[in-house]
Amino acid sequence: MANTTDTTTLFRLIALFTALVLVAAGGLMYLQSASGGSDAASLAALSQVLPERAHSAVRGNANAFDEFERNVARVAELRRGAGDVPGRVVDWQALEQSAGKIVQKRATIEPLASASNAIAAAAAEILAQSNELLDQSGRAAIVQDLQQRADRLRAAAANVVIAADPAAALGTMNEDAAAVDNIVSGFAGRGSTLDISALDADGQAAVVAPMALHVAAIGDALPVLNDAVGEMASLRDELADLDAAAARLMQSAFSAPPSDGMLSGIAALPWLPLALVGLGIALVSALVL
Numbered sequence: 001m002a003n004t005t006d007t008t009t010l011f012r013l014i015a016l017f018t019a020l021v022l023v024a025a026g027g028l029m030y031l032q033s034a035s036g037g038s039d040a041a042s043l044a045a046l047s048q049v050l051p052e053r054a055h056s057a058v059r060g061n062a063n064a065f066d067e068f069e070r071n072v073a074r075v076a077e078l079r080r081g082a083g084d085v086p087g088r089v090v091d092w093q094a095l096e097q098s099a100g101k102i103v104q105k106r107a108t109i110e111p112l113a114s115a116s117n118a119i120a121a122a123a124a125e126i127l128a129q130s131n132e133l134l135d136q137s138g139r140a141a142i143v144q145d146l147q148q149r150a151d152r153l154r155a156a157a158a159n160v161v162i163a164a165d166p167a168a169a170l171g172t173m174n175e176d177a178a179a180v181d182n183i184v185s186g187f188a189g190r191g192s193t194l195d196i197s198a199l200d201a202d203g204q205a206a207v208v209a210p211m212a213l214h215v216a217a218i219g220d221a222l223p224v225l226n227d228a229v230g231e232m233a234s235l236r237d238e239l240a241d242l243d244a245a246a247a248r249l250m251q252s253a254f255s256a257p258p259s260d261g262m263l264s265g266i267a268a269l270p271w272l273p274l275a276l277v278g279l280g281i282a283l284v285s286a287l288v289l
Contacts, residue, residue, distance in 0.1 A: 040086055046075050047095060048250060051243045054102050058161055058235065060113025065106055072099045091248045098242035105238075108231055109161070115224035116157045119173070122214040122221075123154035126180065129211050136203040137187060142194060146183045149176040153218065160225060162239055166232040170225055177222060181215050188212055 053071055056064040079085055079092060102109070127150040134143040153176045156169055163169040182192050188208045189198030199208055225232075 043075065043078050043085065044250075046071055046078070047246050050075070050095065050099055051239070051246050054099065054239055054242055055162065058102070058109055058113060058239065059158070060110070060117045065110065068099075069103055069106075072096070072103055075099075087249050087252050091245055091252060095242065095245040095249060098238055098245055101238045102235070102242065105231075105235065108228070109235065111224060112161050112228055112232065115221040116160050118221040119157035119177075119218050119225075120154050122217040123150045123157065125214045126150040126184075126211055127154065129207055129214075133187065133207045133211065136199050136207055137196075139196065142183060142186075142196060146180055149179050152176050153180070161232055162236050163232070164236065166225075166236070167229050170222075170229065174222060174226070177215075177218050181219065184208065184211050184215050 050068070050071055053064060053068040057068040076096060079096075085092065127147060130143055130147045130150065133146070134140060137143065153173055156163075156173050156176075160166060160169045160173065182194060183196070186192030186194050186196030187199050188204065198204070
């Protein structure tokens with residue numbers, strides 16, 4: 001009789017221990033899956049948004065550089081605190097290094113972005129005023145040339161900082177800017193290589209004087225870009241490296257098929273932690289009752 005009682009007590013202790021282990025295992029799996037999944041999802045999103053934010057920052061969009069720096073810091077924080085991070089370490093290092101180089105160049109990039117934005121804005125204003133210039137002058141062919149060149153300047157300035165060949169892009173921009181200046185100077189009566197007559201006083205005040213201010217703004221901004229061709233080429237390469245690192249991570253870390261094997265598949269079931277906890281509680285209840 002004593003042996004039977006001892007065996008029953010031992011069985012209850014083992015069962016109770018098993019129940020507690022089930023509850024603990026289920027809780028641990030739930031916490032790990034919730035925390036790890038959240039961090040992995042955040043890393044996946046940030047790794048893919050970094051290139052977009054970098055391009056936006058380099059173009060001088062408002063607050064884009066601040067946002068880019070915060071994203072870079074957040075990636076580093078998540079990687080250090082997430083434990084096992086999906087993807088190859090070398091790809092994460094390449095992503096952070098490329099992004100870090102761009103952050104370090106902020107003091108160089110921001111004046112370039114400001115200069116390119118100033119040119120784009122001034123060219124857009126010249127284009128907007130060109131129809132009135134046509135009405136005042138009647139010189140359709142010359143004004144059309146001005147419109148085409150101003151539009152090219154506007155479009156080129158928006159991308160010159162990250163152009164594939166910044167020297168060639170700037171060469172065309174300088175030519176267009178000189179041609180626009182030559183046309184506006186002719187209508188202002190300041191001398192031009194073109195056969196243009198100066199507009200009357202009303203035309204000068206209404207069209208030519210405002211347009212000349214925009215031409216001057218372009219002339220002030222272009223030297224900033226012309227003196228930084230080497231920096232722009234280096235920046236283009238760093239942006240390309242960042243794009244490539246993000247693409248590799250998307251392929252290796254966040255687009256991989258599910259792990260092979262029955263155990264891996266079972267462990268990935270979202271309801272498994274709750275099932276373990278429930279089984280443990282049911283076993284405890286049965287023992288107590």
